[in-house]
Amino acid sequence: MESLLIWAVVLILVAAGVVLYTRNFRRQRRDDRERLTQTRDLGMDKASGQYPLVDAAACIGCATCVAACPEGDVLGIVLGKAVVINGSRCIGHGKCAEACPVGALKVGLGDITKRDDIPLLDEYNETNVPGLWIAGELSGFALINNAVNQGCRVIERIAETGGPRPTDSESGLSDVLIVGAGPAGMSAGLKAVELGLTSVVLDQQGAGGTILQYPRRKLVMVQPVEIPTMGKLPRLEYSKEELLEIWEKLYTDFDLDIRTGVRVTGVSGKKGNFAVTTSGGDFRARHVVLALGRRGTPRRLNVPGEDMSKVAYKLIDAEAYAGRRVLVVGGGDSAVEAAMGLAHQKGCKVSISYRKPDLMRIKQRNADRIQPLIADGTIDFHGATTVGGIHEDKVVLEGPNGSAIVPNDDVFILAGGIPPFGFLRELGVKFGGDQKDIAAAGKPKVAG
Ligand SMILES: Cc1cc2nc3c(=O)[nH]c(=O)nc-3n(C[C@H](O)[C@H](O)[C@H](O)COP(=O)(O)OP(=O)(O)OC[C@H]3O[C@@H](n4cnc5c(N)ncnc54)[C@H](O)[C@@H]3O)c2cc1C
Numbered sequence: 261m262e263s264l265l266i267w268a269v270v271l272i273l274v275a276a277g278v279v280l281y282t283r284n285f286r287r288q289r290r291d292d293r294e295r296l297t298q299t300r301d302l303g304m305d306k307a308s309g310q311y312p313l314v315d316a317a318a319c320i321g322c323a324t325c326v327a328a329c330p331e332g333d334v335l336g337i338v339l340g341k342a343v344v345i346n347g348s349r350c351i352g353h354g355k356c357a358e359a360c361p362v363g364a365l366k367v368g369l370g371d372i373t374k375r376d377d378i379p380l381l382d383e384y385n386e387t388n389v390p391g392l393w394i395a396g397e398l399s400g401f402a403l404i405n406n407a408v409n410q411g412c413r414v415i416e417r418i419a420e421t422g423g424p425r426p427t428d429s430e431s432g433l434s435d436v437l438i439v440g441a442g443p444a445g446m447s448a449g450l451k452a453v454e455l456g457l458t459s460v461v462l463d464q465q466g467a468g469g470t471i472l473q474y475p476r477r478k479l480v481m482v483q484p485v486e487i488p489t490m491g492k493l494p495r496l497e498y499s500k501e502e503l504l505e506i507w508e509k510l511y512t513d514f515d516l517d518i519r520t521g522v523r524v525t526g527v528s529g530k531k532g533n534f535a536v537t538t539s540g541g542d543f544r545a546r547h548v549v550l551a552l553g554r555r556g557t558p559r560r561l562n563v564p565g566e567d568m569s570k571v572a573y574k575l576i577d578a579e580a581y582a583g584r585r586v587l588v589v590g591g592g593d594s595a596v597e598a599a600m601g602l603a604h605q606k607g608c609k610v611s612i613s614y615r616k617p618d619l620m621r622i623k624q625r626n627a628d629r630i631q632p633l634i635a636d637g638t639i640d641f642h643g644a645t646t647v648g649g650i651h652e653d654k655v656v657l658e659g660p661n662g663s664a665i666v667p668n669d670d671v672f673i674l675a676g677g678i679p680p681f682g683f684l685r686e687l688g689v690k691f692g693g694d695q696k697d698i699a700a701a702g703k704p705k706v707a708g
Contacts, residue, residue: 292336307347328359372692391531396444442469556677565650
């Protein structure tokens, strides 16, 4: 009798466990379907660079890849198969492919003939414009190790085949001008030092590239990689600050010519003698390496006062704004997430200015979180307004009912970025999507 009772209890517990598991599983799948609809509506399902390519015939829908993704919400299971739900968040770590038990997944660029954002490169990363090279994430391949490897490969190729070096009479002509001081540009610069080429590295922001934009103390995962002038990076995980310190020590120790706050606006001329126009004057170089990344240039408002130091285009450290009066300009997810992060800081008074009357194009999760904060006055939302001017202690907003003065200490303009692809097209660079037109030029390759 007693053993029967024990069996009954065990059976009930097992049945309860199965029911709970099934419910949870179904809810998860329903959430994945809803997330996919939402990200498609917002255009966030598409990846910017490499992304998980799922072989639906081989996928068994076990969700191991979903759990393996370090970014959390890139993949989901819809109709029993793994699908990319939030491609725009994919960093390309490839943990999903490593984890898949049946090899149904690899990380790549897919069919690039449909992509107008993947530049056509030869196997050494030279574009169709001779002497104009691309390194790093701009090629479509994210991750620090890819950026470093590509930066080195380009410079090695230039050193091997780059033609005659500048003579003494050609003062002001560098062997190579590198645009972008992220991991790709910086390693290209250090490789140039190693190989005895003269170089200048220019960046519109600071040295470090996208790493500079990571949140404070972010844990960065780095695949094994050799850094020029240093050797193998000893660990696989670093904090953002540790990585930046390593780069800084290298470019200081090796006297790399890095100029920050300089935006490159044009490149003309040809291999052997390019003229590069920038916000900080003109430069000349035999070769130009574009290591611009894919994040583009933050969109500016072009209003009076925008050049003041209180204006920023990225929120990195919300804690530093406790007790401040902050205006966030923009109505997308980054603007809303920044506003909510700031509103969480003690004494921080947050306003949002958005050109549309409502916050329409944001993820449901963000909409659900911000609406109560606007409703209870925690965040002051100024819909259908534009910024008329930024002053020391206030901002003027223009709206349908005239001007409003908002007392202010700091402004974040989070109105998206201008992607670098138009700039590349102006320089004559061809993209994957152009392959139909240039089929006659032979089979183009995409670097990895
Ligand atoms: C949130 C986040 C987390 C990530 N985590 C990881 C991780 O854990 N591990 C990993 O390996 N990778 C990670 N990545 C990806 C990694 O940061 C990028 O792949 C890498 O930084 C690309 O390097 P890059 O040098 O090609 O470009 P970037 O680092 O983007 O640098 C490009 C530089 O070019 C400059 N620039 C652009 N246009 C111009 C112009 N016209 N004139 C002058 N300068 C210009 C920009 O200011 C920028 O500094 C992450 C990315 C993000 C967004």
